[in-house]
Amino acid sequence: MSSTPPFVSGQPRPRPGFAPSANPNAAVATHNPQIGRSQPPSGAPRAASPSPFSASSRPGPPPPFSSRPPPQGAAALSQGLISSNGPPVAGLASQRFPPPPPAQQTQPVAATASIMAPPPSAAPFPAPGVQSFPGSPPAVAPASLPLMASPASLPFSRPPPTHTPFAGPPASQPPFAGQRTSQSPSAGQPTSQPPFPGPPTFQRPFAGPPSSQPPFGGPPTSQPPFAGPPNSQPPFAGPPNSQPPFAGLPYTGPPTSQPFGASPTLQPFTGAPYAGRPSSPSYMGAPSSQPFSGTPTAATPFGAPAWSSQPRQVAPSLPGAVQAPPTMFGMPPSTPGQSMPPIPPALGHSSLAGPQVSTPSKVDPNQIPRPMPSSSVILFETRQGNQANAPPPATSNFIVKDYGNCSPRLMRCTMNQIPCTGDLLSTSSMPLALMVQPFALPHPSEEPIQIVDFGESGPIRCSRCKGYINPFMRFIDHGRRFVCNLCGFTNDTPRDYYCNLGPDGRRRDADERPELCRGTVEFVATREYMVRDPMPAVFFFLIDVSMNAVQTGATAAACSAISQSLADLPDGPRTMVGIATFDCTIHFYNLRRASQQPLMLIVPDVHDVYTPLQTDIIVQLTECRQGLEQLLENIPSMFDNNKVAESAFGAAIKAGFLALKPTGGKLLVFQSVLPSVGIGSLSSREAEGRTNVSAGDKEAHKFLQPADKTLKTMAIEFAEYQVCVDIFITTQTFVDIASISVVPTTTGGQVYYYYPFSALSDPGKLYNDLRWNISRPQGFEAVMRVRCSQGLQVQEYSGNFCKRIPTDIDLPGIDSDKTIMVTFKHDDKFQENSECSFQCALLYTTVYGQRRIRVMNLSLPCTTMLSSLFRSADLDTQFACFLKQAASMIPVSPLSQVHEQITNLCINILHAYRKFCATVSSAGQLILPEALKLLPLYTLALAKSIGLRNDGRLDDRSYWISHVASISISLAIPLVYPRMISIHDLTTKEDDQSLLALYIPLSSEHINDDGIYLLENGEDGLIYIGNMVNPDTLQQIFGVSSVDGLPSQLVLEQFDNELSKKLNDAVNEIRQQRCSYLRLRLCKKGDPSGMHFLSYMVEDKSPGEQTGGVV
Secondary structure, three states: OOOOOOOOOOOOOOOOOOOOOOOOOOOOOOOOEEOEOOOOOOOOOOOOOOOOOOOEEOOOOOOOOOOOOOOOHHHOOOOEOOOOOOOOOOOOOOOOOOOOOOOOOOOOOOOEEEOOOOOOOOOOOOOOOOOOOOOOOOOOOOOOOOOOOOHHHOOOOOOOOOOOOOOOOOOOOOOOOOOOOOOOOOOOOOOOOOOOOOOEOOOOOOOOOOOOOOOOOOOOOOOOOOOOOOOOOOOOOOOOOOOOOOOOOOOOOOOOOOOOOOOOOOEEOOOOOOOOOOOOOOOEOOOOOOOOOOOOOOOOOOOOOOOOOOOOOOOOOOOOOOOOOOOOOOOOOOOOOOOOOOOOOOOOOOOOOOOOOOOOOOOOHHHOOOOOOOOOEEEEEOEEOOEEOOOOOOOOEEEEEOOOOOOOOOEEEOEOOEEOOHHHHHHHOOOOEEEEOOOOOOOOOOOOOEEEEOHHHOOOEOOOOOOEOOOOOEEEHHHOEEEOOOOOOEEEOOHHHOOOEOOOOOEOOHHHOHHHHOOEEEEEOOHHHOOOOOOOEEEEEEEEOOHHHHHOOHHHHHHHHHHHHHHHOOOOOOEEEEEEEEOOOEEEEEOOOOOOOOEEEEEOOOOOOOOOOOOOOOEEHHHHHHHHHHHHHHHHHHOOOOOOOOOOHHHHHHHHHHHHOOOOEEEEEEEOOOOOOOOOOOOOOHHHHHHHHHOOOOOHHHHHOOOOOHHHHHHHHHHHOOEEEEEEEEOOOOOOHHHHOHHHHHHOOOEEEEOOOOOOOOHHHHHHHHHHHHHOOEEEEEEEEEEEOOOEEEEEEEOOOEEEEOOEEEEEEEEOOOOEEEEEEEOOOOOOOOEEEEEEEEEEEOOOOOEEEEEEEEEEEEEOOHHHHHHOEOHHHHHHHHHHHHHHHOOOOOHHHHHHHHHHHHHHHHHHHHHHHOOOOOOOOOEEEHHHOOHHHHHHHHHOOHHHOOOOOHHHHHHHHHHHHOOOHHHHHHHHOOEEEEOOOHHHOOOOOOOOOOOOOOOHHHOOOOOEEEEEOOOEEEEEEOOOOOHHHHHHHHOOOOHHHOOOOOOOOOOOOHHHHHHHHHHHHHHHHHOOOOEEEEEEOOOHHHHHHHOOOOOOOOOOOOOOOOO
């Protein structure tokens, strides 16, 4: 393999898979022309053009994310609201994607916070009625909905002719739905409903968890940033290594602080027409083809998946105009676009507060900063007046206007001002890193990413660093040359790209060219970026049929999930599928047998694996769908009496790889038992690991490392041939996730974990997870590189990928849920008031075979002031960075050392702020920077999370580590600091109030014996039931009158009463926010399940713990 970087103008890397492919179905629409050459029909040569930068018309954007054209006439199906995790029933639904509500403006918040100070008040104005955002797709008018259709009546055809880029789950067919029914639709119903949906589903606009970052505060202006503590106050002697965030700090009365003098300039989203910067209509159209296209529909293209329903429930209809779900885990939103206000004259002691009076050192739990929900929708402009705006919290609900910097959903920095020197960065103790989520789901009201085609010449790049043309490259000499913002090199402007400069020094056509005015664009890749034709969309399913898998129902659940998910695969001749089963041998199936039953081909050698056929194992979906569905229906009965307990997992994935090797593709594995025979066989380490952990063995962390290098070596080979592996672990025993997870981690895949697997409650989640996996925005055979301005250099990449050369990472698969962390270090100084630029380029193949280069740009100001660094700190991104660092340390360091390191990360930041930025304050008072005032609470929660506890199962901890490696910023905080709400009193909440607007601190003091509580962390939902709950409440929610009558496995149903309806609504709202099905479990007081629930009460003092911290 050559090590030549892929983003150069010379010979491309000889890696399998890159060929140009124009969209064969591109249609012409006069209202949305696009810069660059138009796409010729498939197989047709490009038409000659006098200029490679001529404009072409592109069609308007249908909703993205779906996999086939719309059903016609009465074949359209309805979608309904899911309220639990079981089989479906039909019901009614409201409009699918209501527009988001207008924003609420919050009051300014003080720049710094003391732990004893009352939390800043935020009195948002009541949100007016929901209004559609200009440019967003019209909402579907409520209508009577049809019944469910039979699968046989559904259309099946080629990919849709037009696509919208990566806008969200398919509006026409949500990836998360219940199981199919065989009812036929009523005539005359809307045609925008999907085939194979679950019951009718109501879907709200997707909103991430609420904001967690307040307006940027900072140190007072009355003290120089490096002046050190005043003489009257003893300096902070440095954080002890073992001191937790809250430990050993006595507290005094609440100090006062002066709020900002100016009101934030944050623009709330009011629904009024928004006038963006001027642009020529000939260049601002929607792209002609996008890799993740959808069925044309009037519904908003963005939103969380729709969910399946439970037996014996009726999905209720909801109001047509529903407020967007509240955000979560955040302080009042920061104020993007506002200039940094002066620091209050005092932090710990205000000049207006009088003398400080010492009080007993007692922490008032009610005054500890905690996340505050916010339901406002923020309109965020990435730049104003040629200056970068600080983004809103990652967990808030915001709409992005791209004016040069990319959306913060796609790329986000741990600080929004870059230190000019490495010494300044070291003094702050804060990390400098980017979180890159290239396919992050946009808000429905945001403009789609533009596609730019430069023709055969390819996109314009810097001759030295190979950076792509972007809004921050400066044109000089009347436009004849341009200066690269990344390396400073002066390049000649190509003759065909020349344009005169205006009085402001900008090109006169800058606002008409997306690559010169937008932070994110996609370039059409040329032959220069390919060494083979783009790979087809290939999906190979591998199912465990060993005795344990069959008896627990895991095999039947996997077959059912695959059968129903076939409808969500991309349509057209480029979609190919294959299937195999395995126990101690491997069973392939010849699918190319027309109407005959597929032929089983057995491979008994699990040490030297081979494929029995070179062809006919992977075939076009259109040729084998009927036979494949019949085979999936028969597999559980075929192996019903299987007595083979062994599993040849390693040999099976090797065999699947050999089948995929010629093309590349996705290998989806369903595994239920510990691999015990053949290549990569493992032995159970659970008992030995538990013994070593209990005994305090210093080497106990090694049980969280792979048992050997066999699977890692295989995974590297998989990545070379563009094979991405996802593993669905449906088990009731130890399977050694530490060893197994290296395969998806190296190939850009993901581990799904269902323990203990329940045939009653888990098939619904398994199906929805699989459906989302194959229908979410994603790309194949990708390569990514991050470039930055001179003065910084990339230090390390972190995430799920394979790295074979220092500058690039290889991603056989990349999707909307994956985040890559990139850390930086200084190698030179920046000039004050200059800007530091970052550019991420992702070369990938769409599911429809188009080769694209997605380029994301971010330019941030540089500063020499430490106070500015703290004021511009991004809490969510920094904590996600801490979380990923902790996960990477757990397998290689003793647990006590990991605790100490993450605690010191927090303490060092607070110490630097107190030492260099705070004025006179009581020696016993904890001073917190406003932007990071929740960092101690989140650090405490991280120290108590499952990955850092020594009482957890090895597989649970290994899964946590694997999950954190690629987790997005918006899900990082709820993973360690979950949301808890009371559900026994849901009926007391106002109808216009979100069911999730108020949540409870994670302390057992707030849990009553007569209450029922729901706690969710984005993955699991735990329902805790006290031992004195009112029998009527139990009857309304669960259909039983006593705690003893509750089942051990929960299948949440909806009964005909208001409380049950509201609980189901709350569960659905969480599932939509998290883009996850949310596995529900019952927890009873006094049971082990109740203790499991209480382990999430991170604010409680644990045994062996000092006050407020973790030893």
